[in-house]
Amino acid sequence: MPTEIEIQITPLFSTPLLVFTPADHVRINARLSELILQREASVPTHRDTEVIGWSSPHDLSMLEWAGEPLRALFAPVIEVAKQVTTLSDRCSHGNRRPDWNVVEVWANVQRHGGANAAHSHPGSFWAGVYYVDVGEVCPQQEKGGELQIYDPRGCLPRMLAPYLQYSMTELHDAGTSISYTPTAGQCLLFPGWLFHAVNTYHGVAPRISVAFNLDPVLTSAKFNGTQKTVAGQPSR
Template sequence: MASEPVAHTTSKIEVSIAPLFATPVLTFIAEEHERLNAELSRVILEREASQPAHSDPEVIGWSSPHDLSMLEWAAPAINELLGHVIHIASQMTELLDASVRHEQSLEWRVAEIWANVQRNGGSNAAHPHPGSFWSGVYYVDSGEMSDGLSGGELRLFDPRGCLPRMLAPYLRYKIPALHDAGTSISLTPSAGQCLLFPGWLFHAVNVYSGNVPRISIAFNLDPMLKGS
């Protein structure tokens, strides 16, 4: 995240440091998530037991089809969850041109949504979600990730690529906010937690080795402009 410029004095020269081009990663806990998760866990595990996995070479584990069918078989719990998600997306996005805001309003369309179940050995290869303004993941059950030994973390990659490390792998910027330049960050989520991030941000799931299913829901949101 971008921070305020930091003044650094060296000799008699004052240098102002301003980390720029931040990438937004929004995190929130869904309201009444324990009740929601109990229902979502039930319907997702029933679906896993009765339906074959969606074919996706990036995924080791079970996924439902990447479409809108989950809005039917996981209702009404999934619709309640998406209400929270769309509310946050609306609060954190605005129209660029102030003059247009009086004539049009911004709404969100769920482009696709699917469930994931990963057991011992499951993972997701690095990938983006092209064409979506916001992408996200909601954690129904974090499995055994909290022990720090079972993996399964969400891994986010520096969108600037690995160029800083390729040019000088033995150096890093003398600014704590930039120590992740050219690398990736692994986040350990908890049940009930939802993350929203730009669809262009490459992300992956580290190999999970827990014995309890890791259950998540991924989705993409597309913007729609409505006339006033």
């Protein structure tokens, strides 16, 4: 008779994808949509080889022309980042939750044929995207425009054994990518090193999003016995 063996399965190296909806998202979306579409109509797109569509500069200039709704958006974003991050044991203030600054923010408008090539957000611990209007993006219509998220382990699992997959549900995506269909008002936070893209959008209504990067505010913290001051640019 076969011997029963107890197997403990522990999925390792998880990658966080945080999805939440700010309470004031309806008002935020209405105001941001108005301001972003006005900006698209009056200012040329920022040159970005990764983007097919309109984009504003990747800096803090958006806070000058869309500051009020952005402040309403980033208040809950900063709070979420604080709740899910602590200083590591390498810092004498381990287990303390750092504050966060928005160091880059930019708007994206994609119309028929728009897309974003695969990229990461180097230098940022948390990167994020907020969906002002997803246009005609939905799983049933096959209009494209989904956020494509790539396995940070790369394609190696499939390259070595393309005819095999792990039987654990948590590992069915090993070596592949995941297509995420957003809804208006959703905010996504993920590690800046996580490669992602936007599938080609085939809708007619504009697909509007706001991307941003967060850096921690670490002032006079001790790292391995030495003083180090790190502070991102202040949010406005």
